[in-house]
Amino acid sequence: MSVRAVDATAWEAMYRQHAANLTRLATVLVGPHAAHDLVADTVLRCVAREGWPDVANPAGYLTRALVHAASTAERSEAARRRRELRVALWSRADAPATDQRSGVDALAVLSPTQAAIVFLLYWEDVTIAEAARRLGVSQGTVRKQLDRAKRRLRKVLSDDDHR
Amino acid sequence: MMITDDRIRELVRARVNQSPNPPTAAEISRRAVATPLRSPIRSVAVAAVVTAVVAGGLVLLGRRDGGGAEQPGAAATPASGVEVGAYVLPTGLPDRFRMLAVHEHAGDPGRIDAAHSVYESAGGARIELVTGDRYEQRPAWPDSHPFAGGVANWSGPKRSPAGEWTDFEVEFDDGRLAAGSIRGVDAASIAGVLANVRPGVDESPPTLADPGFTLVASGEAGADDIVAEWSGYWGEPGGNLVADSLKVTVRRFRGPVDPDLRVGVWNDTAEVDGRTIYEAMLGRLPTWYLAADVEVEVEATGTIDSLRAIAGLRVVDETEFASAVSGIEAAADLAPVIGESVTFESGVVAWYIGAVDDPRGVCLTIDETRRCDLALISSSGYTEAGEIVFSDTQLLLGDRWFTTGLRFDRDGESFSPPIPTGAETTVLGDRTYYVIEHPAGAVTVNDSFGTPWMRPAR
Numbered sequence: 001m002s003v004r005a006v007d008a009t010a011w012e013a014m015y016r017q018h019a020a021n022l023t024r025l026a027t028v029l030v031g032p033h034a035a036h037d038l039v040a041d042t043v044l045r046c047v048a049r050e051g052w053p054d055v056a057n058p059a060g061y062l063t064r065a066l067v068h069a070a071s072t073a074e075r076s077e078a079a080r081r082r083r084e085l086r087v088a089l090w091s092r093a094d095a096p097a098t099d100q101r102s103g104v105d106a107l108a109v110l111s112p113t114q115a116a117i118v119f120l121l122y123w124e125d126v127t128i129a130e131a132a133r134r135l136g137v138s139q140g141t142v143r144k145q146l147d148r149a150k151r152r153l154r155k156v157l158s159d160d161d162h163r
Numbered sequence: 164m165m166i167t168d169d170r171i172r173e174l175v176r177a178r179v180n181q182s183p184n185p186p187t188a189a190e191i192s193r194r195a196v197a198t199p200l201r202s203p204i205r206s207v208a209v210a211a212v213v214t215a216v217v218a219g220g221l222v223l224l225g226r227r228d229g230g231g232a233e234q235p236g237a238a239a240t241p242a243s244g245v246e247v248g249a250y251v252l253p254t255g256l257p258d259r260f261r262m263l264a265v266h267e268h269a270g271d272p273g274r275i276d277a278a279h280s281v282y283e284s285a286g287g288a289r290i291e292l293v294t295g296d297r298y299e300q301r302p303a304w305p306d307s308h309p310f311a312g313g314v315a316n317w318s319g320p321k322r323s324p325a326g327e328w329t330d331f332e333v334e335f336d337d338g339r340l341a342a343g344s345i346r347g348v349d350a351a352s353i354a355g356v357l358a359n360v361r362p363g364v365d366e367s368p369p370t371l372a373d374p375g376f377t378l379v380a381s382g383e384a385g386a387d388d389i390v391a392e393w394s395g396y397w398g399e400p401g402g403n404l405v406a407d408s409l410k411v412t413v414r415r416f417r418g419p420v421d422p423d424l425r426v427g428v429w430n431d432t433a434e435v436d437g438r439t440i441y442e443a444m445l446g447r448l449p450t451w452y453l454a455a456d457v458e459v460e461v462e463a464t465g466t467i468d469s470l471r472a473i474a475g476l477r478v479v480d481e482t483e484f485a486s487a488v489s490g491i492e493a494a495a496d497l498a499p500v501i502g503e504s505v506t507f508e509s510g511v512v513a514w515y516i517g518a519v520d521d522p523r524g525v526c527l528t529i530d531e532t533r534r535c536d537l538a539l540i541s542s543s544g545y546t547e548a549g550e551i552v553f554s555d556t557q558l559l560l561g562d563r564w565f566t567t568g569l570r571f572d573r574d575g576e577s578f579s580p581p582i583p584t585g586a587e588t589t590v591l592g593d594r595t596y597y598v599i600e601h602p603a604g605a606v607t608v609n610d611s612f613g614t615p616w617m618r619p620a621r
Binding site: 011012015016019020022023024026027028031032035036039040043044047054055056106107118119122123136150153157 | 168170171172174175176178179181182183184185186187188190191580607608609615
């Protein structure tokens with residue numbers, strides 16, 4: 001394989017600056033067990049692209065790539081099996097406090113786009129306009145997806161409360 | 164039940180607190196370097212020779228030259244094997260795939276698998292050799308063994324459903340490198356086997372001067388790849404639709420095409436329409452191989468539709484291929500039903516081919532000349548109901564590079580990128596058309612998101 005882009009050190013400085021937040025986003029998207037690989041694979045794929053040196057907003061590019069990669073993984077049957085297994089193992093192994101457990105499971109019901117929007121708005125505290133810019137969607141889409149995310153969260157938390 | 168912002172913030176914080184340590188830049192680099200076999204993320208120099216048009220979902224790819232596979236090198240003649248067909252024709256594609264481009268890409272001289280060879284012992288041990296490449300950041304090999312003429316480094320074994328294998332690299336005193344994987348050799352014997360590796364000469368792959376091993380397959384050095392790309396979309400109801408792509412790379416290969424020859428490469432298989440597809444996790448990036456008469460490497464999302472398209476690939480002879488090409492080209496010639504033409508104030512006219520809500524390509528005329536260069540739609544997005552939301556096209560008129568596209572004003576959820584800054588726009592009904600000419604000499608420009616557009620190859 002060509003490692004043209006991977007040889008370059010320019011991306012490394014950029015990556016170090018954003019690595020922690022990208023990993024946090026990945027954790028929200030796919031959970032803590034798969035986050036590490038998701039970030040590594042996505043960054044590797046991006047920086048190896050021929051057009052990478054010309055990307056004007058690398059952090060935004062990587063954010064969208066992470067969401068896309070998470071979406072792709074979610075569509076994979078194999079990934080689905082792994083996710084279910086992971087959730088099962090997670091549930092048994094961690095046995096966290098009820099509140100935290102509900103939170104973990106609740107976020108898992110969100111689509112990658114919805115999870116990314118929630119992360120950007122509630123962790124990074126960016127505006128809807130900025131979230132739209134980073135994710136490459138319209139502000140209207142952000143609002144609609146946020147509304148859907150809230151409804152999904154409300155439902156899953158309500159179900160938990162009634163158990 | 165209400166859900167407050169604080170509650171959501173609490174949920175996110177709980178999840179973020181479980182975040183692992185980020186992978187380091189060095190670790191990411193190692194992932195690239197430590198992948199000695201084929202990888203889906205390689206750079207290829209584009210030398211587009213063939214561009215075909217899809218009509219009615221029929222897709223094809225293939226070679227123009229029709230030449231047979233060449234011997235990779237005098238020292239690397241397979242002991243057995245078959246010359247595989249160089250033409251592949253998919254039998255069908257999912258409906259959601261709307262168009263394709265087929266290119267012939269020049270082999271990337273920098274890629275690590277420019278030439279490779281596979282040796283097998285009577286006892287079933289296998290070793291695959293590829294021409295190594297120089298990296299600024301080299302992996303730390305836990306095992307090392309100097310020998311006369313070089314040093315062998317390896318790490319392993321690694322495990323997969325296909326068995327255990329060991330990655331290695333041999334650095335010769337003259338600076339040349341060989342890399343690869345070995346399987347079925349006990350740890351104590353690896354150093355001895357690797358000491359018999361010899362560097363490749365010119366375009367030929369490295370060789371193994373070990374009498375216990377026989378060459379069973381080899382890949383041609385410097386061969387042009389055939390790369391076919393299908394554009395499609397996928398998405399979940401109520402969610403955004405995301406552009407999808409399926410990229411198939413076919414290369415000439417001598418020897419029995421047996422996934423088992425590819426040392427320790429696959430970690431999963433899928434049975435689709437009666438055919439077996441092998442998923443390789445090279446560098447942890449999924450690539451799919453079709454075990455057929457031809458080695459096919461596919462980048463795909465892994466959706467069942469993608470896999471079905473892969474499973475449908477079949478080898479055809481040159482006659483059938485040529486017939487399919489002419490049929491599709493004829494269909495493309497006959498098909499230009501002008502769906503809509505758009506005149507911009509600058510005098511640029513965009514002629515859309517196909518239905519308004521299903522454009523297949525765009526012609527542009529400028530300066531009142533009647534020259535109309537056709538380009539396929541480069542990217543597009545659709546709603547879950549299949550309604551187009553946007554399309555963009557890269558197009559050359561002479562040496563002038565234009566991007567033109569349209570945005571539908573739909574009340575949907577679908578992703579629709581903004582119109583590029585500085586573009587000229589015209590509104591027709593619920594559609595906003597735009598055109599923008601890029602600076603002379605520009606090879607790459609960024610769209611409004613910073614995502615690069617590439618100047619199209621002729």
